Amino acid sequence: MQIFITGAGGFIGGSLACGLARDGHRVVGLVRRPEQVGELAALGIEAVLGELDQRDLLIAQAQAADAVINAADSDHRGAVEALLDGLAGSGKTFLHTSGSSIVGDASGGEGSTAVYHEDALPEPTPDKAARVAIDRLVLQAAKRGVRSAVLCNTLIYGHGLGLPRDSVQLPRLVRQARRSGVVRHVGRGLNVWSTVHIEDVLDAYRLALRHTPPGTFYFIENGEAAFRDMSAAIARALGLGEAQDWPLEQAVAEWGYEMANYGLGSNSRVRGERARRLLGWAPKHASVLDWIATEPG
Numbered sequence: 136m137q138i139f140i141t142g143a144g145g146f147i148g149g150s151l152a153c154g155l156a157r158d159g160h161r162v163v164g165l166v167r168r169p170e171q172v173g174e175l176a177a178l179g180i181e182a183v184l185g186e187l188d189q190r191d192l193l194i195a196q197a198q199a200a201d202a203v204i205n206a207a208d209s210d211h212r213g214a215v216e217a218l219l220d221g222l223a224g225s226g227k228t229f230l231h232t233s234g235s236s237i238v239g240d241a242s243g244g245e246g247s248t249a250v251y252h253e254d255a256l257p258e259p260t261p262d263k264a265a266r267v268a269i270d271r272l273v274l275q276a277a278k279r280g281v282r283s284a285v286l287c288n289t290l291i292y293g294h295g296l297g298l299p300r301d302s303v304q305l306p307r308l309v310r311q312a313r314r315s316g317v318v319r320h321v322g323r324g325l326n327v328w329s330t331v332h333i334e335d336v337l338d339a340y341r342l343a344l345r346h347t348p349p350g351t352f353y354f355i356e357n358g359e360a361a362f363r364d365m366s367a368a369i370a371r372a373l374g375l376g377e378a379q380d381w382p383l384e385q386a387v388a389e390w391g392y393e394m395a396n397y398g399l400g401s402n403s404r405v406r407g408e409r410a411r412r413l414l415g416w417a418p419k420h421a422s423v424l425d426w427i428a429t430e431p432g
């Protein structure tokens with residue numbers, strides 16, 4: 136297949152691009168940094184230089200491809216509209232990358248017993264309404280002749296298979312810890328996130344490309360952990376003292392509103408039943424805490 140992937144120079148998109156190129160697909164990847172064109176060529180990926188705002192470019196690339204994966208930005212509505220317009224009526228596959236902060240509760244590091252399932256998604260908070268609206272647009276495209284699916288990823292750990300090595304959540308805790316000598320979590324760190332390893336994410340996309348029914352929403356998860364336990368594991372792995380609680384305001388000053396409230400300070404507990412049932416997904420990596428213990432940093 137010829138597969139067009141946005142965000143091919145990023146953590147998720149780069150991992151997907153490399154994995155699918157290794158599988159023998161022709162992968163065309165959108166990047167916005169000129170230096171990444173040559174870097175991706177060395178990995179067997181054909182890079183197209185451009186921005187998500189370039190509607191005509193996205194439409195043309197979508198039409199030239201057999202399948203499209205959007206992995207640059209879960210919140211860029213214009214790009215999704217362009218890609219879907221390019222694919223409408225074609226019956227081709229469109230996989231959109233979303234993130235499970237859509238069920239985040241911005242609890243400031245407090246815990247929660249709420250666990251969400253794919254067939255009973257809650258109404259989003261105002262902060263997450265725009266992301267959820269994009270997910271719904273993708274699912275509705277099944278009625279416009281697109282084999283569309285939303286892969287809603289949880290906290291992804293593991294090293295990227297493409298250009299960047301780091302994911303977005305745990306590496307922020309590690310960088311802060313390396314700089315200050317103290318690992319810190321938001322509030323009391325009792326908040327829990329579902330997790331998944333990047334290699335298992337790649338497998339889920341591989342399977343969805345082949346088998347997804349149109350208009351399907353998937354949570355991609357295989358286990359969960361409290362931030363308190365993840366920060367303790369990081370402290371041990373880095374040889375630092377006990378991880379410490381951090382008031383939300385200070386966490387916001389370090390990591391910004393979105394990351395402190397949602398990425399690191401909320402609960403996002405979900406169960407991914409559909410990838411297992413509909414796609415036969417069988418993730419291999421079950422424990423983020425084991426990974427932190429063996430792969431510090």
Ligand SMILES: NC(=O)c1ccc[n+]([C@@H]2O[C@H](COP(=O)([O-])OP(=O)(O)OC[C@H]3O[C@@H](n4cnc5c(N)ncnc54)[C@H](OP(=O)(O)O)[C@@H]3O)[C@@H](O)[C@H]2O)c1
Pocket residue numbers: 141142143144145146147148165166167168185186187188206207208209210232233234235287288289290291292299302303304
């Ligand atoms: N990693 C996770 O655990 C996770 C889980 C669930 C959902 N997500 C979501 O999935 C998306 C991708 O995540 P990621 O971890 O792969 O992030 P990432 O490593 O930052 O990769 C995103 C890539 O897309 C590119 N990009 C972003 N905006 C663009 C634009 N307007 N035009 C062209 N290229 C653009 C970036 O280019 P530059 O490098 O030039 O900025 C980068 O190469 C994000 O929206 C993220 O919130 C991530």
